[in-house]
Amino acid sequence: DTGVSQDPRHKITKRGQNVTFRCDPISEHNRLYWYRQTLGQGPEFLTYFQNEAQLEKSRLLSDRFSAERPKGSFSTLEIQRTEQGDSAMYLCASSLAALAGTTYNEQFFGPGTRLTVL
Amino acid sequence: AQKVTQAQTEISVVEKEDVTLDCVYETRDTTYYLFWYKQPPSGELVFLIRRNSFDEQNEISGRYSWNFQKSTSSFNFTITASQVVDSAVYFCALSPSGGSNYKLTFGKGTLLTVNP
Numbered sequence: 588d589t590g591v592s593q594d595p596r597h598k599i600t601k602r603g604q605n606v607t608f609r610c611d612p613i614s615e616h617n618r619l620y621w622y623r624q625t626l627g628q629g630p631e632f633l634t635y636f637q638n639e640a641q642l643e644k645s646r647l648l649s650d651r652f653s654a655e656r657p658k659g660s661f662s663t664l665e666i667q668r669t670e671q672g673d674s675a676m677y678l679c680a681s682s683l684a685a686l687a688g689t690t691y692n693e694q695f696f697g698p699g700t701r702l703t704v705l
Numbered sequence: 706a707q708k709v710t711q712a713q714t715e716i717s718v719v720e721k722e723d724v725t726l727d728c729v730y731e732t733r734d735t736t737y738y739l740f741w742y743k744q745p746p747s748g749e750l751v752f753l754i755r756r757n758s759f760d761e762q763n764e765i766s767g768r769y770s771w772n773f774q775k776s777t778s779s780f781n782f783t784i785t786a787s788q789v790v791d792s793a794v795y796f797c798a799l800s801p802s803g804g805s806n807y808k809l810t811f812g813k814g815t816l817l818t819v820n821p
Contacts, residue, residue: 698748
C-alpha cells in the first residue's frame, strides 16, 4: 500500500498521560499536514511541514502539542498531559508542494488515529 | 476569514434516488479552490474534486456532478442514482490560492445514508 499510513489507529489513554502518534506520508511527498477532527465536525488544520521544516502552526496547537518531522519523511505528533478535550480523530495528510507554474497538488489523507482520553 | 457551511446535517435516501448536497462558502480571497471529500465509515478522507474559483464550468464524472455558482457562493454536489456504497460523510472544503493554498477549511459535513 503506497498511501498515507498512521499508527496507531486507536489510542485510549488516561487524562494526564502523554501520547505520540506517527504518520508515514506517500514517499515522494514533501509536504505533510496534521488535522484534528472532533465528533460531528470537519477536520481542522493544526500544522504542516515542508520537508523537515514546520512552517505553520494553528492556534489550536497548544503548548502541550508538539510535532516533528526529523528527516523530512515520517512525522510524529505528541500530546503531553492529555485532557478529555483532546479526544478526537487526528488525521495526517501529505502532498507535493506546488512548483512554480503549477497551481495545486491534492492532499491525500491517512486513516487517522482516534484518541480517547478517559 | 474563510467559512464553509453545509446546512444539511443528515440526508437519507433510498437507493437509485438522486441526491444533492449543498455547500455555501465565504471568503475574502478573489481566487480560491473548492473541494469535496468523502469520508466512509473507515475514516479515511477520499478526495473527489477540486475547482478553481475562476472556472465556473460545471462538471460531471460518472454519477457525480458539481454545480459551482460564484454569484451565490455555492458549490453543490449531486449524486445520480445513488447506491448503498455512497453512504458516507461528505465534506465541502475551501482553500485560498497562492502561498496559503495548503490550508483547507472544511464544513461540518453531511451524513448521507443510502438505504437499499
